[in-house]
Amino acid sequence: MDMTPDDKLQLVTEGKARFRAFLLPVTGDEHAGEDTPLDKWEQRGVPTRSMPVFYNPAMVVNRNISVLGVHAWKDNTRGSTKICDAMCGAGIRGIRYLLESGIDDAHVDFVDLNPAAIRSCEENIALNQIPPTAWKTHVQDANAFLYGRAVHEEDRYAVIDLDPFGNPMPYVDGALKALRRERGLLHLNATDLAVITGVHRLATLRKYQVTPMRDVPHHAEISARVVIGAIFKRAMAQDITIKPLFTLARHHFIKIIAERVSSIDQANVDRQNALGYMMQCRACKDHHVVRVDELRASSECPACKSTHVDHAGPLWIGELQDAGFCKAMLASFKDFRYMRGKQETAKILGLAAGAAGFPAGSHDVHEIAASLTLSPPSMEIIVDDLHRAGFLAARDVINPTAIKTTARRVDVGNILRARHHA
Amino acid sequence: MDMTPDDKLQLVTEGKARFRAFLLPVTGDEHAGEDTPLDKWEQRGVPTRSMPVFYNPAMVVNRNISVLGVHAWKDNTRGSTKICDAMCGAGIRGIRYLLESGIDDAHVDFVDLNPAAIRSCEENIALNQIPPTAWKTHVQDANAFLYGRAVHEEDRYAVIDLDPFGNPMPYVDGALKALRRERGLLHLNATDLAVITGVHRLATLRKYQVTPMRDVPHHAEISARVVIGAIFKRAMAQDITIKPLFTLARHHFIKIIAERVSSIDQANVDRQNALGYMMQCRACKDHHVVRVDELRASSECPACKSTHVDHAGPLWIGELQDAGFCKAMLASFKDFRYMRGKQETAKILGLAAGAAGFPAGSHDVHEIAASLTLSPPSMEIIVDDLHRAGFLAARDVINPTAIKTTARRVDVGNILRARHHA
Known part of the structure; x- marks a missing residue:
């Protein structure tokens, strides 16, 4: 995979960062926005694995929230300023963390297996005049890198950002291991929507190991719960758990911000109470949840007593949003009025804060x-x-x-x- | 963790290998044999994590079978002679592969995070006069090492041996990734029996993510199926599957030899047919299996029609033994008559070959x-x-x-x- 030819690189500004990258093409008069469905992207053939160093303008709100999330968390990092951009590509996420997160002396490790991506990333770091003490690049497999950093607590990260092409699950174990025991923060994007949502049902069963459910109005929430449930299952196998702080599902991505919680007791409680199934009654079309240990015994709809009830899961039936975290992101929003997509960003954060505390489903x-x-x-x-x-x-x-x-x-x-x- | 003091090291012979290692103590008149229950070992406090470089004589039959398994597989390695001893300790497994597996030009990577283990391993390699071209040692986290070797097919292994202290599951993803696409062979030991069997039920639910079952005569087989099922679930998330070739459960270990099978179609078939639940009727005490997708619909015992049926799983309900592989191990046994524990070894292989092809349970x-x-x-x-x-x-x-x-x-x-x- 060679680097993208220079003549196709464009200079772009996002947040406080400037960088040169291959801009995703927008064909015809289509506007590629946050709500462009995944299948549209796939139809247009972009992004693809053979075009590794690209800038996707449709993800600006996603990255704004990432920056706000790290900014809101900065008082919890307790002296650790280490951030890992584990599939850095052209480096846009890590560079924005360095320029905008407000963490004094923040240090970012930029990791990518593709040498062309790392070269592009280094050029963009130079373009933003970031001092050499604030970053290091690594041409390495993300898991090999993360497991290497997981051995000693002092090498672990305050924040790890997983933004792979497609399915993030192969990297979740390594990322959870490489987060600090106390208040480590995981940012994760999933874009393999056709798998998560159950369009490719056999792949859903293999990769996420859940029974999917598609034909319900809250299918996007179910998809987010599938991803969080899969992360949680990896976490509890490590004797830890996660606390979701912010969750968003859009047509072409699912975004999760979650805290690593290093407690076996809480992992046991979450397994019992926060892992389960979303049930859908065929008769009255209402939904409810059952806990993971109770599926076999559950048979009827609590609303109408029908026994024709479908299930999706096992997935996360616990909280998706933390109201305090979402409000903290909103509270600092006044410092970020320069952001492109700021109205959409603020609207999402406000709705997320309001949606905290409700039962699963909508x-x-x-x-x-x-x-x-x-x-x-x-x-x-x-x-x-x-x-x-x-x-x-x-x-x-x-x-x-x-x-x-x-x-x-x-x-x-x-x-x-x-x-x-x- | 310092190296064991020299005065406690003993010179031992096992198979064709000689080595110096800390011998596990045998207290009183107890004989520490293959059938010494795990809780006995635990009561005696050995082996423990704080005593990393030890030789456990009770595992001689286990290692004999490992050697025979690699020997029986040697015509399938198709020119690859790379073996990885991923938690090598004093190096006994890797050294025996080099001396006894019959693979021409075999090369072993010895990996251990503990520098004292690697020093001990290197001394034992020297003691056996193994040429420097046949091995390399690595002081590294097993996952960091395995993921690094998984990137390029030519770096991957014909055989990977996972022999951790306790739960092997944290290393299964990396090992499956680092095996050759064609006919890669996984050797795995699990010694966290209290977790696998359900003595520590919450840990079973967290780490293996199965409902355990203890009070049945075939509980040891269920435990082996729990481990294989957990490996398979990791495999299918990678779009591959495994074919168990040899399975053994003893009081203090579960041993699996399995082939990596790089086929999405076979992974789908195995998910549907070979993943499921072992069911136990409370009324007639007979057992049966149901497939993973059929638990919710299953309700009655096929033998006596009782509806009081307990379940264990999801676990592997497919084949445990491959008759051809077990017979191939037996066929070459005449070349291994020097082995300590040879009678027990041969008996196990004969019974394993005969047990192939039967329904789950006994x-x-x-x-x-x-x-x-x-x-x-x-x-x-x-x-x-x-x-x-x-x-x-x-x-x-x-x-x-x-x-x-x-x-x-x-x-x-x-x-x-x-x-x-x-």
Whole structure:
């Protein structure tokens, strides 16, 4: 794999970083944005494994949140300033951490198996005039590198960013090992959506070892829970667990920020309570969760008592968002008004903070309204109506037409009907 | 961890190898043999993590089988002579492969994170006058080493031996990656029996991610299936699978020899057919298997129709032994008559070859006879009686008082009764 020819490199600015990289082409009049579905990217043939050193402008909001996440965590690093950009490519994530995370004396190890990527990364580091004490590059397999750094606690990282092409699971064990015991922070992107969502069902069963579920309105949340569940299963085999702090699922990526929690007791508690199945009733179309040890005994829908209930999992049925962490990201947002995509970034963080604390799954207001042949009210109105009826409710961050709520599907339907007849 | 003081080192011969190592102490008049239960070792405090460079005489039969296994495989290595002793300690396994496996120009990489182990290993290599072209030592984390060797096919191994203290699962991904695509051979020992068997149930659920089952006569076979199932789950996440060639469970270890099979299609087939649950009926005490996708739908015992059926898994419900491989080991046994423990070694290989091809689980003749208040006939007689009644039957290799058979428990009971009244 040679380096991209120089004449195709473009100078780009993102956040406080400038860099030269191969810009992903946008064909015709399509706008490649956060919501461009994965299959569109795949149809256009980009990104591909044979084009390793590229800049994907559609990921700007994703990277903004990464920067805000490290910034919000900086008081927890307790003197460790070591960050690992484990599949660095052209280096954009690591460079932005150095320029924007606010960690004094931050040091980034940039790792990539592709020498062309490391050359590109080094040029971009130079372009941003980063002092040589703040970084080191490594042409190495990410796992070989991470396991080497995992041996001694003093070599481990405060933050590890895993942003592979496709499935991140092969790197999760090494990353969890190479994080500091106390308050290590994992940033992870998954882009193998066709596998995670169950489009390629056999691959889902092999690689994530879960039964997938696709034809439900909260399928994107299920996908995020599949990824977190897979990370957690790797963690508990190491006698540790994870605490998800921020979770997002979009058409072409799933993004997780999670803390390494080095506690066997908490791992046992999470295995029992936070690992399980999302159940979907074929009769009333409501959903519920069962814990991992209870699938075999579970048989009927708690809402309508039907015994025709499908399951997806085992996956993470615990918290997806930490309200405090999301609010901390929002609180420092005023320092980041220079960011491209800042409105979308702030909106996501606000919704994520509000979505914390709710049961797994969501109710899609548009889908329920359509099933009742009603036109849906605004999301604000339905949230207000649910509050007045005594339920907790908030807009969902993952599905923009859904609400997180303690109400059942039938309750949401009744409120839609009442609003219609009001 | 310092090296063991020289005055405690003893000169030992095993197979064709001579070496100096700290001999595991045998207290009182106890004989430390293959069948010394794990808890005895644990009570005596040996081996422990703080005593890293030791020689365990109780493992001689285990290592004999390793040598015979590599010898039987030598025509499959297709020109690759690379062997990795990934947790080499004093180097006994790798040295025996070099001296006894019959592979021309064999080369062994000896890997250990402990510098004292590598020094001991190098002294033992010198003691056996092995030429410097045949080996290299590496003070390195096993995973960091294995992932580094996994990048390029030409660096990968024909044989990798994983013999860690305790749980081998943290090294399985790296070992599978670092095996040659074609006919790579994995040797693996697990000694964390209290975890595998479910004595420490929460640890079983965390580390092997299976529901264990202890109070059945074939619990040792279940334990071996737990380990193989865990290896297979790691393999299928890599789009490959494994073919177990030899499986043994003893009081203080589980030993697996398996081929890496680089086929997504076979991985899918194995996931569907060879991963599942061992079911135990509380009413009639017979056992059966269900496939991994069928647990939720399964409810009754096929023998007695009781619905009180416990499950263990997900675990490997496929083949444990490959008759051809076991017979190949036996066929070359005449060249290995110098081996200490040769009678036990040959007996195990013969039983393993005979146990191939049977359904999962076994029937313990002594236990069934006791439940009927009969005294058991010899194993040979019951096997003959089962053959005459039209069942396939053979002595089990894992449980010496059990038979592998196509008969149900009730059939075995009827034959015991008939023999008693004959």
